[in-house]
Amino acid sequence: MSMYDMKKLAALVKELEDQLVVCMRCGMCQAVCPVFAETGREADVARGKLALLDGLIQEMFKDPKGVNERMMRCLLCGSCAANCPSGVKVLDIFLKARAILVGYMGLHPAKRIVFRGMLSHPRLFDSLVKSASRLQGIFVKPADDFLGTSCGRFSFPLADRHLKTFAPLSFHSSVNRFNTNGASGLKVGFFVGCMIDKIYPNIGHAVLNALEHNGVGVLVPDEQGCCGIPALSSGDLKTFHKLVRYNLERFSPGGFDCLVTACASCTSTIKLLWPMFAGELSDAEKSRMQELAEKTIDISQFLVERTGLVTAASAHEGEKALLSYHDPCHLKKSLGIAAQPRRILRANSRYIFKEMSEADRCCGCGGSFNLQYYGISASIGKRKRDSIVKSGCSTVATSCPACMLQISDMLSQAGKRIEVKHAIEIYADSLE
Amino acid sequence: MATLDERENYMDGNKLVNKFCELLGKENVFRDEADRLAYSYDAAVLDASLPSIVVRPTRSEALGQAVRLCNENALPVTIRGSGTNLSGGTIPSPGGVVILTTALNQILEINEEDLYAVVQPGVITAKFAAAVESKGLFYPPDPGSQAVSTLGGNVAENAGGLRGLRYGVTRDYVMGLEFFDVNGELVKSGARTVKCVTGYNLGGLLVGSEGTLGVFDKIILKLIPMPAARKAMMAVFSEVSKASETVSAIIANRIVPVTLEFMDNFTIRAVEDFAHVGLPVEAAALLLIEVDGHPAQVEEDAARVEELCRQMGAMRVHVAQDAQERDKVWEARRAALSALSRIKPTTVLEDATVPRSKIPEMIRSIDEISRKFQLTVGTFGHAGDGNLHPTILTDRRDKEEWTRVEQAIDAIFDRALALGGTLSGEHGIGIAKSKYLEKETSRATILYSRRIKAALDPKNILNPGKIIGG
Numbered sequence: 001m002s003m004y005d006m007k008k009l010a011a012l013v014k015e016l017e018d019q020l021v022v023c024m025r026c027g028m029c030q031a032v033c034p035v036f037a038e039t040g041r042e043a044d045v046a047r048g049k050l051a052l053l054d055g056l057i058q059e060m061f062k063d064p065k066g067v068n069e070r071m072m073r074c075l076l077c078g079s080c081a082a083n084c085p086s087g088v089k090v091l092d093i094f095l096k097a098r099a100i101l102v103g104y105m106g107l108h109p110a111k112r113i114v115f116r117g118m119l120s121h122p123r124l125f126d127s128l129v130k131s132a133s134r135l136q137g138i139f140v141k142p143a144d145d146f147l148g149t150s151c152g153r154f155s156f157p158l159a160d161r162h163l164k165t166f167a168p169l170s171f172h173s174s175v176n177r178f179n180t181n182g183a184s185g186l187k188v189g190f191f192v193g194c195m196i197d198k199i200y201p202n203i204g205h206a207v208l209n210a211l212e213h214n215g216v217g218v219l220v221p222d223e224q225g226c227c228g229i230p231a232l233s234s235g236d237l238k239t240f241h242k243l244v245r246y247n248l249e250r251f252s253p254g255g256f257d258c259l260v261t262a263c264a265s266c267t268s269t270i271k272l273l274w275p276m277f278a279g280e281l282s283d284a285e286k287s288r289m290q291e292l293a294e295k296t297i298d299i300s301q302f303l304v305e306r307t308g309l310v311t312a313a314s315a316h317e318g319e320k321a322l323l324s325y326h327d328p329c330h331l332k333k334s335l336g337i338a339a340q341p342r343r344i345l346r347a348n349s350r351y352i353f354k355e356m357s358e359a360d361r362c363c364g365c366g367g368s369f370n371l372q373y374y375g376i377s378a379s380i381g382k383r384k385r386d387s388i389v390k391s392g393c394s395t396v397a398t399s400c401p402a403c404m405l406q407i408s409d410m411l412s413q414a415g416k417r418i419e420v421k422h423a424i425e426i427y428a429d430s431l432e
Numbered sequence: 433m434a435t436l437d438e439r440e441n442y443m444d445g446n447k448l449v450n451k452f453c454e455l456l457g458k459e460n461v462f463r464d465e466a467d468r469l470a471y472s473y474d475a476a477v478l479d480a481s482l483p484s485i486v487v488r489p490t491r492s493e494a495l496g497q498a499v500r501l502c503n504e505n506a507l508p509v510t511i512r513g514s515g516t517n518l519s520g521g522t523i524p525s526p527g528g529v530v531i532l533t534t535a536l537n538q539i540l541e542i543n544e545e546d547l548y549a550v551v552q553p554g555v556i557t558a559k560f561a562a563a564v565e566s567k568g569l570f571y572p573p574d575p576g577s578q579a580v581s582t583l584g585g586n587v588a589e590n591a592g593g594l595r596g597l598r599y600g601v602t603r604d605y606v607m608g609l610e611f612f613d614v615n616g617e618l619v620k621s622g623a624r625t626v627k628c629v630t631g632y633n634l635g636g637l638l639v640g641s642e643g644t645l646g647v648f649d650k651i652i653l654k655l656i657p658m659p660a661a662r663k664a665m666m667a668v669f670s671e672v673s674k675a676s677e678t679v680s681a682i683i684a685n686r687i688v689p690v691t692l693e694f695m696d697n698f699t700i701r702a703v704e705d706f707a708h709v710g711l712p713v714e715a716a717a718l719l720l721i722e723v724d725g726h727p728a729q730v731e732e733d734a735a736r737v738e739e740l741c742r743q744m745g746a747m748r749v750h751v752a753q754d755a756q757e758r759d760k761v762w763e764a765r766r767a768a769l770s771a772l773s774r775i776k777p778t779t780v781l782e783d784a785t786v787p788r789s790k791i792p793e794m795i796r797s798i799d800e801i802s803r804k805f806q807l808t809v810g811t812f813g814h815a816g817d818g819n820l821h822p823t824i825l826t827d828r829r830d831k832e833e834w835t836r837v838e839q840a841i842d843a844i845f846d847r848a849l850a851l852g853g854t855l856s857g858e859h860g861i862g863i864a865k866s867k868y869l870e871k872e873t874s875r876a877t878i879l880y881s882r883r884i885k886a887a888l889d890p891k892n893i894l895n896p897g898k899i900i901g902g
Binding site: 018020021024025026027028030031040041042043048051052055060061062066067069070085089236 | 462464465466467469470471472473474475476477480482488514515516532534535556558579580716768770773774777778827828829877
């Protein structure tokens with residue numbers, strides 16, 4: 001006998017039924033799903049997963065574990081939803097399903113420690129990372145100086161990867177109470193995000209530079225928290241709501257015209273997922289959150305659409321380097337932003353821009369998917385790596401630090417010396 | 433038929449699973465209930481049916497041996513590619529075996545001198561078409577699911593597509609087949625030559641047999657040169673009858689366009705709401721037409737088609753001036769099913785087909801039927817070859833409405849047959865339409881087919897219940 005009451009679970013999943021019936025089982029998602037391309041298993045593609053959820057409603061299973069495992073085997077890249085003929089809201093459904101399953105089966109103990117113990121306490125999280133950044137040299141050694149990656153000194157989980165380590169000085173510790181006004185009269189709030197703060201502080205500085213050059217005032221509230229996507233994608237609504245509330249206190253939407261981010265995942269989370277999973281927030285919190293969500297905008301979209309996008313006074317003469325761009329799923333497929341980052345890249349005359357093949361194919365990172373299914377994640381990443389290498393570029397840009405991490409790992413392991421940059425870094429460089 | 437699960441209790445079920453594992457490798461044998469559920473359905477609106485085991489051969493010998501193993505143990509077996517079937521042909525028998533062809537996905541040869549290709553059954557149609565095109569050649573069959581469908585599935589279903597009018601269907605491109613019989617023995621038919629009268633035309637029997645007579649190992653496909661030019665246009669009509677009469681007029685004038693697609697007002701509005709491609713929402717019907725061939729001939733044909741459309745009473749004819757405009761015409765057509773399917777939860781896509789001269793009558797009948805049974809029906813499709821897709825929009829959970837849907841489907845079939853048409857132009861009979869087969873053919877036809885089936889598959893293991901019931 002199963003320890004689970006499958007009838008009870010069926011009743012919970014039934015909440016998704018109206019969204020599930022939209023899938024007509026045409027199977028077109030098989031053409032675009034990066035995980036399915038590697039495994040070829042129907043339970044790994046959206047149609048299969050939607051059928052499994054339907055199976056839970058029909059009480060077809062003795063045990064929810066198999067379905068739960070399949071639900072986690074997804075990058076949440078949204079390729080299926082972006083190509084779905086009948087418009088199934090796949091990401092909505094999957095995030096809700098993960099929350100239902102976790103609510104029912106309980107959060108994995110390791111995730112409980114990370115999310116509830118660390119992530120939901122931003123100050124504690126900061127100090128833990130600070131200690132870790134001092135100690136990380138014990139565990140890792142440089143793998144590739146050019147890419148700035150490291151790998152394990154001895155065998156431990158994750159030791160085979162070429163990781164970017166924590167930055168010695170986080171972004172927030174170098175910009176205290178940052179608050180400027182610009183000549184344009186425009187003012188933005190800057191939502192930094194964990195990865196830019198702790199691993200890629202240079203991206204944060206590039207954002208400030210770019211905004212300053214365009215005469216935009218910036219407010220960077222201190223002690224910012226995580227946007228909540230790691231918790232939400234693991235089904236931990238409790239931590240997610242705690243983080244949304246925490247950030248709502250830090251950012252007063254009245255204080256700026258736009259809330260700018262340089263992380264595709266943070267942008268799509270605040271803009272799309274905060275409102276969708278507002279759940280238990282009070283009405284006052286909801287309206288504040290709604291206002292914030294509406295003001296949230298990717299840095300390249302902001303520069304292209306709201307400013308004159310200043311360019312360097314004199315064009316670069318002499319040798320030019322080849323530059324390519326990878327579309328983060330959460331920017332292109334979730335928000336339809338693809339032209340704007342390319343616009344800001346072309347503003348740098350030191351480069352010649354060249355598209356890679358399948359520029360919008362997922363890099364395979366998928367946040368915690370990378371931790372749980374590194375094998376699949378890496379084989380998807382290798383396909384991206386091959387596209388990058390084939391383009392012949394010496395620098396590859398993107399708009400999401402999570403993609404940067406994955407791409408650096410893939411390039412470093414293959415010994416390919418191709419620089420990985422955020423689009424805003426390329427643009428900011430051109431202004432100096 | 434006992435399921436594999438039941439067999440485990442009193443027979444050698446585990447032994448059988450072990451044999452599959454030895455044969456195919458453990459990683460290609462799926463037993464977990466979540467995996468099995470994911471192979472219990474296809475794209476047809478029918479009840480799912482759970483297999484006992486799903487296996488994925490990666491070598492062609494292993495495919496034959498897997499079939500043999502099923503036969504020795506009298507296990508029903510359903511061959512599955514990408515599971516896009518619209519008539520339930522890939523829904524397994526309860527407790528049966530699903531054999532996936534998706535790991536047998538090599539294009540073995542593209543011969544540019546003799547204009548043929550040899551493929552394994554799991555090759556994706558669109559990938560094959562692209563590989564062929566990169567060599568300046570053309571494989572015309574383009575079923576709606578081509579981005580994911582497999583060539584094995586296309587051959588087993590004799591799939592059609594938008595280009596059927598000028599270029600025919602999958603059958604017209606199968607030059608030869610190598611397939612396994614139930615004992616896992618390899619049977620060969622056809623050749624790499626244009627002419628071949630060696631032996632029975634077994635390929636002719638196997639094409640469209642929906643996995644009931646043999647299991648494809650290799651397929652030899654005919655290729656043709658890529659047409660040098662093409663031109664698309666859109667004709668707008670204020671009356672459905674004028675549009676459908678135009679279809680007949682074009683054919684009667686000895687012009688055979690590549691595609692000649694029809695869209696009714698309901699579909700036009702749905703597409704415009706969804707895709708905002710600038711369709712005339714006031715139009716009663718649209719014809720989307722493309723001609724191809726030698727540049728001079730294309731110009732001439734396009735001009736004559738345009739003139740005919742106007743003579744037959746088209747309000748407007750818009751001829752695409754460049755590739756971008758052409759894409760826009762076809763974007764509207766490609767969006768049709770998506771746009772319709774978003775209106776209600778369940779989309780029943782029918783494909784009853786009539787001789788093309790009967791298109792005006794068929795369209796009138798569909799309209800009458802949808803009013804009689806008070807259903808929402810959008811009609812679009814391949815008017816040029818008489819293959820319309822009346823698409824019923826419903827919610828299967830609404831039992832009362834679903835009964836009316838079933839009655840409407842019966843009525844559509846009756847009407848198509850009365851007009852000298854056929855139950856299915858390209859989706860297959862599967863289990864969805866097997867009960868109607870006798871209406872179109874005869875009792876003797878079914879018995880004859882069953883005798884063939886019994887002789888070739890005495891234990892009735894190959895996709896039992898499909899096409900001829902039983």
